[in-house]
Amino acid sequence: MDRREHLTVVDGLQISNWSRPVLEELRVGGVSAVNATCAVWENAADTLRSIGTWLDLVNRNPDLVFLASSGADIETAKEQGRIAVFLGFQNASPFEDDYRYVELFHRLGVRIAQLTYNNQNLLGSGCFEANDAGLTRYGRVIVQEMNRVGMLIDLSHVGYRTSRDAIEASSVPVSITHSNPLWFYDTPRNKPHDVIAPLVDRGGVIGCCLYPTVSGGQSLTMDRFCSMVARMTDQYGPTSVGIGSDCTRGWTQEFVGWLRNGRWNPVDPQDAPTWPAWPDWFTGPTDFPRLAEGLSVAGLNDQTVAAVMGGNWGRLFAEIMDETKEPAHV
DSSP: OOHHHHOOEEEEEEOOOOOHHHHHHHHHTTEEEEEEEEESSOOHHHHHHHHHHHHHHHHHOTTTEEEOOSTTHHHHHHHHTOEEEEEEESSSGGGTTOTHHHHHHHHTTEEEEESOSSSOOSSOOBTTOSOOOOOOHHHHHHHHHHHHHTOEEEOTTBOHHHHHHHHHHOSSOOEEOSOOBTTTSOSTTSBOHHHHHHHHHTTOEEEEOOOHHHHTOTTOOHHHHHHHHHHHHHHHOTTSEEEOOOBOTTOOHHHHHHHHHTTTSOOOGGGOOOOOOOOTTOSSGGGHHHHHHHHHHTTOOHHHHHIIIIIHHHHHHHHHHSSOOOOOOO
């Protein structure tokens, strides 16, 4: 039996320029569900336009994709040979300074939100800030609201202290959808043990990330990456680890500059960033079957491979999105 027939593959995060050809890459790779970024630096109004664009894409391609609202949608997508898209934010900028936007965007289909994107914002500190003062008063309100409505908290680009505060403040498990352990590759975007351990102890999941700037670049071998994932499952348990590829399919070079700098940081055109080169064994979603085979070679049994490739995300999504939440405390 083809591994793709029995694996339910869930990608913890992609930030691609979505189109039918890009979505078809997911289907070729056996991906049944994906956390798709629809906002990073956008305010509330710009995010509404982004969600509208997603509605257009889904309405034009109902045979291929649908917007997911619950963890149960993952198995529905698998059965139907379609892709369940969980809309997500990589920053809290769409919430602006109004906690009610959490429920508003949840009603519009957003199911995952990262608290900060690299920088300080109204909620807390990003991972590249020199001084992390932790989760703010407003940040705690947003955490409570996300818990209440069933929106998964993501800490991938969040500072270490703010991450620990959010893990403690949340009444339900949280996630790191696309980062690696700091021991694997030393960058502020990756996470130390004292962030990962409390997250998994409370039932959260960390998605090991293939993006070159957090995994080691084009020279990263499949053996090294898969050995890291295997060590993570040994250290934190086979139910605590997933994959968050952070794929960036379909974009021009100009987009990476906006992604890294938004409107807050002027950059000389000659210093504009460019997309990093990916390792040749994983260049996009079509390579997920190769990754699954690599995990088997690294020593993971079939049950653990299935958990890492999607089962753990499915469990967490269902727990956060499908169950009744506590009332708001605002």
